[in-house]
Amino acid sequence: MIGLSAECQPSSVSAARRLLAEVSRVVVLTGAGVSEESGVPTFRGPGGLWRQFRPEDLATPEAFGRDPRLVWEWYNWRREKIAAVEPNPAHRALAELEARLKAGATAPVRPLTLVTQNVDDLHERAGSRAVLHLHGEIWRLRCTGCGREDYDRRVPLDPLPPVCACGSLLRPAVVWFGEALAPDTWDAAVGAAQACELVLVVGTSALVYPAASLPAIALQAGARLIEVNRDPTPLTPRADVSLQGKAGDLLPQLL
Numbered sequence: 001m002i003g004l005s006a007e008c009q010p011s012s013v014s015a016a017r018r019l020l021a022e023v024s025r026v027v028v029l030t031g032a033g034v035s036e037e038s039g040v041p042t043f044r045g046p047g048g049l050w051r052q053f054r055p056e057d058l059a060t061p062e063a064f065g066r067d068p069r070l071v072w073e074w075y076n077w078r079r080e081k082i083a084a085v086e087p088n089p090a091h092r093a094l095a096e097l098e099a100r101l102k103a104g105a106t107a108p109v110r111p112l113t114l115v116t117q118n119v120d121d122l123h124e125r126a127g128s129r130a131v132l133h134l135h136g137e138i139w140r141l142r143c144t145g146c147g148r149e150d151y152d153r154r155v156p157l158d159p160l161p162p163v164c165a166c167g168s169l170l171r172p173a174v175v176w177f178g179e180a181l182a183p184d185t186w187d188a189a190v191g192a193a194q195a196c197e198l199v200l201v202v203g204t205s206a207l208v209y210p211a212a213s214l215p216a217i218a219l220q221a222g223a224r225l226i227e228v229n230r231d232p233t234p235l236t237p238r239a240d241v242s243l244q245g246k247a248g249d250l251l252p253q254l255l
């Protein structure tokens with residue numbers, strides 16, 4: 001691994017640039033840290049949502065069963081925050097990387113798959129096209145009765161909790177603790193991780209599974225690993241290059 005200290009950063013950035021220049025199939029795994037500079041709160045660490053709220057009160061199916069209105073108030077508040085912010089240079093750099101790899105692609109394979117744990121749409125708004133949302137999307141609502149799913153960007157949603165035409169409660173189409181990830185999305189992410197030459201992990205604490213196992217799946221299949229994070233994570237010792245700092249500063253330097 002290439003070092004972490006501040007004085008190593010310039011050479012680490014060039015090492016990461018060299019690695020990126022050598023590959024044509026990349027998986028990017030992002031977490032809440034990539035949207036932090038846009039003003040979307042992260043979950044863990046200083047200022048994180050889990051410092052202010054208990055996940056078991058807001059992000060489990062049991063919490064929704066007990067108090068759907070409370071859970072919806074929290075998601076309504078987060079929808080308002082996400083609607084009010086813009087993609088930052090980190091989102092834009094990743095969209096540019098996808099476009100650049102696509103332009104240079106010689107084989108009929110997808111050169112970059114962006115796998116995000118985020119429920120916001122900032123990657124898409126920055127121009128990323130191949131985005132897999134492992135933990136769902138905040139703008140999608142799913143009926144707890146008939147299973148119908150709809151895209152709804154109204155902010156705020158009123159009245160709360162919202163109800164489907166069939167009479168059952170609607171819920172946010174996100175993945176709560178104890179729930180399985182959508183099998184098609186997960187299978188596509190695993191397939192991309194097994195086929196890539198490089199995995200770039202940005203702004204995730206790498207603590208939540210199964211998402212946190214994707215870099216290990218890629219490494220097992222022979223990929224290199226670049227990590228970009230403000231702080232060290234459990235993945236840091238396994239990275240070929242670890243860049244410590246803000247994603248919005250570092251990712252544009254990688255291009």
Ligand code: BJW
Nearest residue numbers: 031032033042043044117177178203204205208209230247
């Ligand atoms: C920057 C930066 C800047 C900041 N620049 N960097 C033990 C107990 C209980 C459960 C489990 C357990 N062991 C395993 C489990 C399972 C559980 C889990 O992993 N728990 C662990 C936390 C212990 N996993 C699950 O339950 C999953 N489902 C499952 O396992 O199903 C099994 C099953 C199979 C078959 C049938 C049925 C079940 C589901 C996990 C769902 C996670 N959901 C959430 C919330 C919902 C979505 C939403 O509303 O947004 O997803 S939790 C929350 O964590 C959210 C995130 O996507 C996820 C990951 O967080 P992330 O993105 O890493 O954010 P942070 O805040 O943790 O980190 C931010 C990072 O950025 C930090 O490192 C900073 O340093 C960095 N940073 N600013 C660069 N500017």
Ligand code: ZN
Nearest residue numbers: 143146164166
């Ligand atoms: Zn319904």
